Amino acid sequence: MDELMLVAATPFKRNNKDSLSIKDFEFVLSFDLKWMAPDVASKVRDKAIGSQLLKFEGAELAPNFDISTIEIPHGFKPSESIFKERSVIEDIIAMIVASCGTSARETTALINKKQEQLEDLVDIEVAGILTAKELGCDIDLIYDRVYSKVFSEKEIST
Known part of the structure; x- marks a missing residue:
């Protein structure tokens, strides 16, 4: 499974919601999970949007895939490669x-x-x-x- 997809799915699964505000999405990644700094969470969000893993529905972010099929492994934490530019x-x-x-x-x-x-x-x-x-x-x-x-x-x- 694509690591970026796991990261993008986590805030929605954690809040049990189909859409989140940008602020709430980034808050989960930075403060709830303590995976990254807020500015890095913004970059990851932009990367997920650019990869069409996330989309805007009005003013909220929504996954562009079925999050019910995603299982976040226990103890999962994104690697440093998530921050690298993909080809x-x-x-x-x-x-x-x-x-x-x-x-x-x-x-x-x-x-x-x-x-x-x-x-x-x-x-x-x-x-x-x-x-x-x-x-x-x-x-x-x-x-x-x-x-x-x-x-x-x-x-x-x-």
């Missing part, structure tokens, strides 16, 4: 997992299969977007990052 393909995989309910392993296999079907003529990120579209997942928020990555690499190599 574009990692974000695509996380979005597919959150949006479509597939596992990360299954999603990765589907993306690799798609890239093989296309005879490795497209970047892995493009194969990820195509896979997401075939699965009916909404990953519109990442198109600009994929475009930037794919075309900035092409400019460097030419």
Whole structure:
């Protein structure tokens, strides 16, 4: 299970609510659980929104996945890697997992299969977007990052 998804689910599960204010979400991460400083909780929140794990419903945050299927392991605490920037393909995989309910392993296999079907003529990120579209997942928020990555690499190599 994706660690960011576990972190994003925890405030909702802890409060037994389907939505929380930004303040309440960050309060749980920083003060209730003492996992991180408030400014870091804001960054984690933004990262979860950017990965489409969280969405806004009016003025409140809501998970973009079924939190009832998430089990937070006893004694769970996020590792330092949660604060690192994820690659574009990692974000695509996380979005597919959150949006479509597939596992990360299954999603990765589907993306690799798609890239093989296309005879490795497209970047892995493009194969990820195509896979997401075939699965009916909404990953519109990442198109600009994929475009930037794919075309900035092409400019460097030419």
